[in-house]
Amino acid sequence: MDRRAWRDFLVTLALLGTSFVIALLSSAAAEQHQGQVAWLAAAVSLLLALIGALYIIPRLARKVQLEFLRFAVRTSITAEGVFFIVFLVVVGFAAWNTANNLLYLILSAMLAFVIAANFMARMTLADISVQLRFPDHVFAGEPASLSVTILNHKKLIPSYSLIIEALTEDRNSPLEDDEEATDNDAASLPPSAGSLQLGKLAHFVLVPARSSARKRLEHTFRRRGRYPITAFRISTKFPAGLLKKWRNVDATGDILVYPKPRPLDDFYHALPMLSGQVSSLIRGSGDELFGIRRYHPSDHMHHIDWKATAKSMKMMVREHTREDERRLTIVFDTSRPSIDSSLPHGREATRIFEQRFERAVVMAASLANHFILERADVELIVSAENRNVESGTGLDHLYRLLRSLAELEPDRVEQETRSGGGLFSRLRRRRKVEGNSESKTPPAPKPGGLSRLIDKVPSLADERRFKVLITPAAKGTIPANVWRSAHVVFMEDL
Structure with missing residues (x-):
């Protein structure tokens, strides 16, 4: 309690004490039949009590913590x-x-x-x-x-x-x-x-x-x-x-x-991504020759091309193309299949789908963990764009991938989803509708089903990057373009 509070407390105590003493004097005056003195003393006592109650006590009450x-x-x-x-x-x-x-x-x-x-x-x-x-x-x-x-x-x-x-x-x-x-x-x-x-x-x-x-x-x-x-x-x-x-x-x-990563099967260890690295037209430390230039003091002696040096009578060094690091894109389809959960078999199907979805999340975490440890460049793309993780390497990037997978949930059931199918089924239906409309009235330029998928997953158009697609879609509903550019993992097989 600070000094001001103590001062207010002492003033209140003095006022109430004085009021109590005057009240006693008023009582004594009343017993001696001194009515005017008793009335005046009672009025003063009441006034002092009101001053303490209406002015000082509220100020103290504001300082009290209502524990x-x-x-x-x-x-x-x-x-x-x-x-x-x-x-x-x-x-x-x-x-x-x-x-x-x-x-x-x-x-x-x-x-x-x-x-x-x-x-x-x-x-x-x-x-x-x-x-x-x-x-x-x-x-x-x-x-x-x-x-x-x-x-x-x-x-x-x-x-x-x-x-x-x-x-x-x-x-x-x-x-x-x-x-x-x-x-x-x-x-x-x-x-x-x-x-x-x-x-x-x-x-x-x-x-x-x-x-x-x-x-x-x-x-x-x-x-x-x-x-x-x-x-x-x-x-x-x-x-x-x-x-x-x-x-x-x-x-x-x-x-x-x-999600806890698990060891992968031998099949995933032999994915096409592991067959070799891809050279790019960028200077680097690869094996293919990019060009020959003059020697700089910062160049290593091993890069000197002695034959070109002898011809030009100047120190020349070789430049090589950069070999792109191993890359992997994990595409996770979070769409929910059409299930009427109000029916008994629908509730059972929903439970089975949730279990498969969790196993798919563990599969994605296992892929990310395995290829990050293999020093690969890993990217995560999901239907919910706020969960996407850009490509990267190292343990810190692995934890970013796992953080995104930890909170990954299936999409909510919307009207479009209730009509049937997942992400790829909806893309196929859109392509069919667009194809039928072309014979009647030329539509405005809009991206087709595959183009929309490429817009959503740009790395699908990159043949240098290996993709693994994890989807709840039924077998036979995946477009052929997707089959050629990625390895598809069906949740029902997990």
């Missing part, structure tokens, strides 16, 4: 507490029925213990903050090392038996804590768009005043996706376990869980 609104503590009764309450009712009824002083003493002691336990539990939860640290990169199905730190900001009072839980946003999928799910099932589980609750993180027996405590634990995230942490729940059963009290501490942050 009771922020410090919302909830209470639940444990099994031991129910037994204690039943015993309390029995003792109370016996004391009332027998009028035994000893029973009344026992009853009062039990009630006092409940009140004291409630107060001690609230003091244990007061002025507590929580910090959660986790690795920069977390993969689904792998144990992640988490660090929970609790800080006790109270100056004198320690905190006992604190349980820390992390809460996430409430949604509609099953809880994260599914112990029956295996690591193999993690690939077929939907992403963390559901209600994901980390559950109990740590139990701290004692946290001294003005001190902190830390615990490390391992937690396995069964599903990929983003885990937005909205609050921490701090609970305690101290001192006797009769009542469980808890409060929520607001938090901001999230944990992004990557």
Whole structure:
């Protein structure tokens, strides 16, 4: 409390004290039948009280932090507490029925213990903050090392038996804590768009005043996706376990869980991309000759062309073409096939599609991981353009790819999608409609189905770049142009 607050408090105390003394004088004057003095003293006393109430007290009230609104503590009764309450009712009824002083003493002691336990539990939860640290990169199905730190900001009072839980946003999928799910099932589980609750993180027996405590634990995230942490729940059963009290501490942050890459089959190790590198008409360090020029002091001696030097009587060096690095473009079709989820078989088909979609995400992550480790240049293109990742190499680029795949979800069912087919089916229908319209009225110049696909995926027109297309489309619906330029992976085969 600052000096101004102390000054206001002392002034208020003086005004109210003076008002109280004058009120006593007014009462004494009234007993001595001095009506005018009593009336005047009462008026002055009331005036001083009003001054304190209307002017100074509101100024103090504005400085008061309404901790009771922020410090919302909830209470639940444990099994031991129910037994204690039943015993309390029995003792109370016996004391009332027998009028035994000893029973009344026992009853009062039990009630006092409940009140004291409630107060001690609230003091244990007061002025507590929580910090959660986790690795920069977390993969689904792998144990992640988490660090929970609790800080006790109270100056004198320690905190006992604190349980820390992390809460996430409430949604509609099953809880994260599914112990029956295996690591193999993690690939077929939907992403963390559901209600994901980390559950109990740590139990701290004692946290001294003005001190902190830390615990490390391992937690396995069964599903990929983003885990937005909205609050921490701090609970305690101290001192006797009769009542469980808890409060929520607001938090901001999230944990992004990557899909776990898996080893690829031997077939993908022998993709055409691995057959060799492609030379380009750019200076570099390849094997094909680009040209001969004069020697510069910065050139290496190994590049000197001695035959050209002898002919021209000047130092000449060879320049070679640059060999393009190994490149891979992963094209992920996120369109959803037409399924009526209101029917029983439709719900089953939706569940199967979601499992296939998750396996396709794992396949894309595995491709990215394998070819990044092979020092290839990898690019990710999906139907949702905001998830595209430009080409690059290295581990940092791999994590950018995995971040995009971690939050990848199927497209929403729109009217066009309900009419049937995925991305390539819609392209084929558009080409057919455009072909029929050409015989009647020449349409305005618009990109055809393949042109639209090339506009959406520009690398499809680049024959030097190898493509892998992952799509939910049915077999037989892929245009021949796409077949010739890419390797197609159907989700139903995963």
